[in-house]
Amino acid sequence: MHSDPESIRKSVRSYITVFVLLMIFTIITVAVSRFHFGVPIAITVALVIASIKGSMVAGVFMHLSYERKWIYGALILTAVGFLILMSVPSFTMMDHIGTPIHVEAPAAEHTGH
Amino acid sequence: MNIPYTVEERPDSGLTNGKLGIWLFLASEVMLFGALFSTYIILRMGAPEWPHGELNVVLGTINTIILIGSSMTMVMAWASLKMHDWSKHRLYLIATVVLALVFLVNKYFEYAAHYATGELPDKSTFLAIYFTLTGLHGLHILGGIIVMAYFLGPGAKLYKKNPEQFTNRIEYTGLYWHFVDLVWIFLFPVLYLL
Numbered sequence: 001m002h003s004d005p006e007s008i009r010k011s012v013r014s015y016i017t018v019f020v021l022l023m024i025f026t027i028i029t030v031a032v033s034r035f036h037f038g039v040p041i042a043i044t045v046a047l048v049i050a051s052i053k054g055s056m057v058a059g060v061f062m063h064l065s066y067e068r069k070w071i072y073g074a075l076i077l078t079a080v081g082f083l084i085l086m087s088v089p090s091f092t093m094m095d096h097i098g099t100p101i102h103v104e105a106p107a108a109e110h111t112g113h
Numbered sequence: 114m115n116i117p118y119t120v121e122e123r124p125d126s127g128l129t130n131g132k133l134g135i136w137l138f139l140a141s142e143v144m145l146f147g148a149l150f151s152t153y154i155i156l157r158m159g160a161p162e163w164p165h166g167e168l169n170v171v172l173g174t175i176n177t178i179i180l181i182g183s184s185m186t187m188v189m190a191w192a193s194l195k196m197h198d199w200s201k202h203r204l205y206l207i208a209t210v211v212l213a214l215v216f217l218v219n220k221y222f223e224y225a226a227h228y229a230t231g232e233l234p235d236k237s238t239f240l241a242i243y244f245t246l247t248g249l250h251g252l253h254i255l256g257g258i259i260v261m262a263y264f265l266g267p268g269a270k271l272y273k274k275n276p277e278q279f280t281n282r283i284e285y286t287g288l289y290w291h292f293v294d295l296v297w298i299f300l301f302p303v304l305y306l307l
Contacts, residue, residue, distance in 0.1 A: 003195060005195060005196045005197065008192050008195040008196055009196065011192065012189070012192050015185060015188050015189065015192070016185075019181065019182075019184075019185040022181045022184075023178065023181060026174065026177050026178060026181065029301075029302055029306065030170065030174050030306070033170075033302070033306035033307075039307075042306075042307055043307055046302035046303070046306055046307055047299075047302070049302070050298050050299050050301075050302055050303075053298045054295050054298050054299065057184065057291050057294060057295045057298065058291070058295065061184055061185075061187075061188050061287070061291045061294075062287075062288055062291045062292070068126065068127040068128050069127075070126045070127065070128055070133060071128070071132075071133070071136050074133075074136055074137060074140050075136070075140065077140070078140040078143050078144070081143075081144055081147070082143055082144065082147045085144065085147040085148055085150075085151045086147065086150070086151055086154070088151050088155070089151060089154040089155045089158060092155055092158075092159075
């Protein structure tokens with residue numbers, strides 16, 4: 001990564017830009033939540049904005065936009081693990097233990113009483 | 114025995130050992146918080162109803178702004194060292210610690226308000242996951258404060274002996290601190306707004 005004082009001075013400008021953008025996105029997140037969209041839209045919008053903010057923090061403040069390949073490698077593995085963790089909730093949908101079993105009521109038989 | 118590659122990069126990885134170490138630690142942190150986020154999704158999907166507007170959005174927003182500000186001061190503390198400006202570095206690092214402490218004070222007020230109204234983790238699933246996630250995040254803030262206080266105190270001596278190694282240590286502290294900020298960026302909408 002760049003480390004001479006002159007290139008650091010240039011980086012500082014990008015830090016300030018990211019800082020201002022993060023503030024603006026925070027205000028947008030709160031403002032959007034005031035509109036009462038349906039839950040799926042609200043969740044999507046909030047998570048998209050949070051992901052944009054997160055990428056800016058990781059990319060610029062954490063210097064991930066110019067890192068070595070070993071770190072990208074470690075993060076790819078982490079991303080795979082994270083995706084598996086996030087897919088765990090969908091596995092619970094397949095678990096039917098404990099859910100009531102709906103058995104068709106047998107057709108009433110007239111036994112002729 | 115000295116730890117190798119604290120300043121010069123390892124030929125095979127192109128990284129200092131500390132940099133690779135902190136990233137591997139952060140990877141494990143992603144899994145720790147990821148497991149709790151996954152738990153949140155399961156609990157929320159399984160709940161017949163989910164409370165909305167229970168938390169103080171104003172305090173949450175202020176804390177978000179504080180943490181983003183502290184990330185800025187943290188990266189500036191590192192950049193100042195790179196520009197050989199020791200006094201600015203100290204100022205920015207102190208500012209980061211102060212902002213972190215203000216974050217915790219706000220969190221204390223939030224928790225105190227919940228406690229006063231009897232909104233404790235045993236009252237609802239939402240409160241249980243709220244206290245777990247924000248409590249764990251708060252512990253990370255506390256951990257960051259301890260590390261930064263060390264570099265403001267006894268750890269600062271290293272700068273005279275080996276300024277590059279000290280600068281690298283501040284960079285690793287910063288990476289951890291930005292990660293703590295990043296987690297909050299997701300926690301805030303998930304808990305306060307949705």
